[in-house]
Amino acid sequence: MRAAPVLSGAAALVAVAAVILACTPRPSAQAGHTLYEDYCAACHGPGGTDGAHPDAPDLTRLSANNDGAFPTGLLLARLEGYGQGLHEIAASDMPRYALLMDGPLTRVELPDGRRPQVPVKVVAINRYLESIQQ
Numbered sequence: 001m002r003a004a005p006v007l008s009g010a011a012a013l014v015a016v017a018a019v020i021l022a023c024t025p026r027p028s029a030q031a032g033h034t035l036y037e038d039y040c041a042a043c044h045g046p047g048g049t050d051g052a053h054p055d056a057p058d059l060t061r062l063s064a065n066n067d068g069a070f071p072t073g074l075l076l077a078r079l080e081g082y083g084q085g086l087h088e089i090a091a092s093d094m095p096r097y098a099l100l101m102d103g104p105l106t107r108v109e110l111p112d113g114r115r116p117q118v119p120v121k122v123v124a125i126n127r128y129l130e131s132i133q134q
Ligand code: HEC
Pocket: 036, 039, 040, 041, 042, 043, 044, 053, 055, 056, 057, 059, 062, 065, 075, 078, 079, 086, 087, 088, 089, 090, 093, 125
């Protein structure tokens, strides 16, 4: 039989692909919550409302302040903007935010139709914040 080794080779490839897919981190709200606690809660508070930093805005009101629509594009731009001096106070903590930008990228669809590639971790925080809107 000659086909057997080929088949098992293909089966092994499928198995490897399945493992890689299973290991690809997904931008879940749950993962975002953990990241939020590590990177954001110190200033914005554990639930997004009661920040320790006096000027940190209430992050559960992002949709309310944007005519009811969650501002995905603004948030992603803001998070990515850490390196460019937007969100300046947090930018002083740069090495940590560089870690947030680290890792695999994923594509997101923005309301205006653009589909930028964004770090999975940033999208996860975005999903978490979307889940806590009041
Ligand atoms: C060092 C304190 C600090 C940290 C850490 C921090 N922020 Fe902020 N954040 C602020 C302050 C202060 C403001 C208001 C001033 C400004 O806009 O830069 C703000 C503003 C924002 C805004 C704008 C809200 C609006 O209504 O426009 C968003 C969104 C935000 N932060 C998200 C985050 C996220 C997500 C993280 C974690 C990845 C984070 N911040 C980490 C202090 C911080």
